[in-house]
Amino acid sequence: MEYSASDIRHRSFSKGLRGFKTGEVQSFLNGLADAWESKNERIETLEFKLEKTEERVEKREEQLDMKDESLTQLEQSLNEREKELEQREKELQAITQRLKNTLQNESDALASLEDEEGTATEEFELDDSATQPASARTNGTSGASSSPSPDSGASKSSAAADSEEKTSEEWVDSLFPNRLPGADDEEAETSESDEPEKEEKSASESQFEAIKEDVQGMDADGSNGASTAEEEGDDTAPPTDEMERIWDVFDDPA
Structure with a gap:
């Protein structure tokens, strides 16, 4: 049964009690009520503190639970990392x-x-030393035979020039049978002999006269010669341009 301070103060007793004065009983009840009231207030304060403490404890427990979970996760990740590190x-x-x-x-x-390189180098040196005298002899003998003569190009060019001059000389001889020996022979004879300049001039004049006579004879028979050349297809007949050049020479003997 619970009592409050007011219940204690207003508590009434039966008159069967003897030996107690009413004032003393009331005073005692008032003191008891005050003590009870203070005790109840203290209990309420403690209960309030207890509730707060319990709330804090609950919060701490929740935090601890969260930390436990995070710690568990960290331990798992640490184990996985250790396994990865071991694998790596x-x-x-x-x-x-x-x-x-x-x-x-x-x-x-x-x-x-x-x-292998050293072996190959040694073999190459041995082969080179063995083949060097033979190659030197071969080069010595073949150098003289295979080396081109410096006069070969000049001899070939001079031979070609002589053949061309000879062909033109034969063609002129066929045109002018009365012509004196060639200019080259005349130059050779004049270089070897010490004839006077007057004799050389007379020889050239006589050659010029002989060529002129041949040309005049060819001009007299020009029509017959042209028709005969056309019928027979003679390739030796001189062209018209060449005849004109020859007549120009006769017109201007200087």
């Missing part, structure tokens, strides 16, 4: 081993190539 470490070790093997193979291959 294994991969790095495998790659390192492959690189070491590759480097070793390359070193072995390079060493073998160097050995």
